Amino acid sequence: MIKRRTSSAYIHVTLAGLGCMFASATLAQGYPTKPIQLVVPFSAGGDADMAARNLSAAAQIVLGQPVIVLNKAGANGAIGATFVKDSSADGYTLLVGRIGSQVLLPALQPRTTPYQWKDFTYIGLLELNPVVCVVHPESAYRSLADLANALKAQPGKLNYSHSGPATVQNLAPQLFFASLNMRPDAAINVPYKGGNEVAMAVITKDVDFACNNLSSMTGLLSGGKLRALVTTTPERLSQFPEIPTAREAGFSQLEAVIGWSALVGPPKMNPDAVKKWADALKQVAKNQKWVAGNANFGGIPHVLSPEETEKYVSNSFSTYADLVRKAGLETQ
Incomplete structure (x- = not known):
């Protein structure tokens, strides 16, 4: 009797194993x-x-x-x-x-x-x-150095847009401040719902600058509605060759943000x-x-x-x- 129960259990486990193998084989052949x-x-x-x-x-x-x-x-x-x-x-x-x-x-x-x-x-x-830092076309800041000088001259006065603390739109400016040996509150951060709103806040002059994903600003840059100060790519962008790289602008630390x-x-x-x-x-x-x-x-x-x-x-x-x-x- 003991042998029969052992044999029955063995057959049950074997069949279960074969079932799993068959299911896996079916997925391999048929997915999706x-x-x-x-x-x-x-x-x-x-x-x-x-x-x-x-x-x-x-x-x-x-x-x-x-x-x-x-x-x-x-x-x-x-x-x-x-x-x-x-x-x-x-x-x-x-x-x-x-x-x-x-x-x-x-x-x-x-x-x-x-x-x-x-x-x-x-x-x-x-x-x-890539991340590109931008200002309004009428802004007095024509380079990243100009923006850096303004931040140093008026700590805590300028503002920037972002779509949440855990985004490159927030981290890029924070790293920029750190490279200037400035505090995280060197500029006021203004949160928005998404990348499009982050870019529009610069266009409407609700904020002084933003560092945003290129994908949210391609058309706006092409249309001249934003002025780019820097890109975080090691080489210049083929689509916008006029935008200097972070290294060229003297802030190579920003290359980490992409x-x-x-x-x-x-x-x-x-x-x-x-x-x-x-x-x-x-x-x-x-x-x-x-x-x-x-x-x-x-x-x-x-x-x-x-x-x-x-x-x-x-x-x-x-x-x-x-x-x-x-x-x-x-x-x-």
Whole structure:
């Protein structure tokens, strides 16, 4: 009797194991078999939203299934990112992670952010998004040095716009102040809902300056509605070659501030689904409509493999955590 029960238990476990193997094999062969939800942790119309919709249009052609964009904004990206972190790891709920949600928020608020940078599966980097510091075309500040001199002459009097503490729009000015050996309140920070509002605040002269993602300002710069003082890229932008780099302006520290988008999944995401997406992103990178879509909102295509992406994000977090610590920006 004992042998029979042992044999029966063995058969049950074996069948269960075969079932798991069959399910895995089915996913490897068939994924995706239904629409994929692509979560954007910020509001519609912003940089992350444009990156997600650009990816959606190209990826669904390769994958053969709809890729549906879902905006879940709030808490500087934490609501959408947490939603994906807690989702099934089957590859049908993914995130367009941004530097703000994935790196800056955990660095600035390590004890209150409901996740760490490593609590996700990193599938692929999509594009880089330079930061450009701008003023109104009628502003007296014609260079970053001019702005620096004004800040020193009137500490705490000027103001700048940003879309939250855990964003490059806030961190770039803070690093600028730190490079001038000035306090974090060297200028008054004025928060807005998104990158478009950050740029419009400069146009309407509600603020003196802003350091914003290029994707939020490409059309405004082309139309002469903003004057750029500096870009954080190591080389000048091909689209705006007249804008000096941070190094040329004498503030090389600002090169550390550059935005990016990445395709991110829940922790321990099924490796077959990860591979399927990694292969798809290689094809997306060759799609001229996707490349042109990036150019439309100021993104620079920079697709990386899952392994390269995880290393890139890890290095990014280390860099920003160090910068936050040195600048005394950690809030909680």
